Amino acid sequence: MSIETPVGGPRLLAQGPIATVYAGRDPVTGNDFVVKMFPGSFDRETSAWLERERKALASVRSTRSVLQIDDVTAYPDGRSGLRRELCPGSLAGLLDSGTRLGVSDVLALGAAVASALAAAHGADVLHGGVSPHNVLYRASGEFVLADFGVALRRRFPRDPMYAVEYTAPETLRDDTLSPSSDLYGLGAVLYTALTGAPPFPRHTGQQPGERILQVLREPVAPIQEAGVPRELSGTILRLLAKEPADRPQDVASLARLFTKLRLPGGEVVTGESFDVPGEEEAVDVEFDDFAEVHRPAAPALLAPVQVVQAPPASGRTLIREFSGPLKAERMVPWRPIAVAGAGVLVAGLAVVPLFLGPAQIGGQAVPVAAAIPPPSPASAPAPDVKLALAPPRDQSDHVQLTWTAEGELDFVVVMAGERLETKQLVAHRQRGLDVPVDPARRYCFQLRATDGRHVYTTDPVPIRGARCNP
Structure with missing residues (x-):
């Protein structure tokens, strides 16, 4: 495959934390296309998985809102890439520019994305990360959904905090991907397009852990935009239900509903339609988790965060360090010990410090701080949930933690x-966790829990002679 452009070389469209996206032109057909170049090659397992997904999607090519992968190519420098149709822009780009979609446009968006998901799910293909970044539009104004499939998401995992506001609670808890988690993403995309803000927008000074607890527990704010049909707003809120079983189960019927509401008599108040950039205008193209991630500058005292995902079946786990955008990723050996509910590991829930008391190492005092959030204000006294963290069991290269509590709670260790940087491990509703540790370091552990109204905290407990100062 060759790439031809008017200036004699590929045109860079987007440089993201994972892939680089180029525009090109086929010298034979004259058609424009894009190539997503990945930082490494597709191994045999990934290639086979990707090919199955690609063939399955090709079987639903008649659904125009499914953006197909036209070719998979290995390059001499060891990188692999995907070739597909060039679209003028993304929904994320439109929203970032301040464009507001009218109700009719949101319904067209919903019908297109729901139809794409219905076709893909019928072919046994998940999307795995629906967000405004992978909802693109053609020059005709048609919305399409790109970046289907789980194979490349597993081969090149992204920053777990990227697009967290579009991520289903069960995916944050234990990395579950399912048709229902795709529907949650659809609901979050429609909510954002309709209101101009995602279901859980980031607030100034808010830490990653707080955002995760929001997605896990807090209800979504009602849609109060003028002229929005109640059937549409109610459907979006159902799609954003915390429990998968409470969301709509038939995505094809959703596509029909959105189409019906656009018809005359569908009680739709049509807003201003957005303008599709002309062919001569410069456009920004974003592609899912491979687009440049723009984040507010982190506070000066915010330490880098280390994210540990649960080990895959291959027996290895990916450790990625980031402070803002993803900076590095490397594979490290993983011993076969259970990590219950190790969905996302984050740092900096808030502001009250926990200190690992000064430890004399090489004659120097080494304080280590952890950030703990204060309880949320509540009108009624918090019930006694009898939260208790048992003494940790030190197993040299990992620590076994167990705890007890009354009621249905979400836990963070x-x-x-x-x-070392402070770490916070989301344990979902498990009552135990095996945490990998350095055999030569001292540690303090504290347990936090929430029922959605109150935050509960245990006293810190040490191992190996550490002194933990609350």
């Missing part, structure tokens, strides 16, 4: 390590 806070770990402060000697000369």
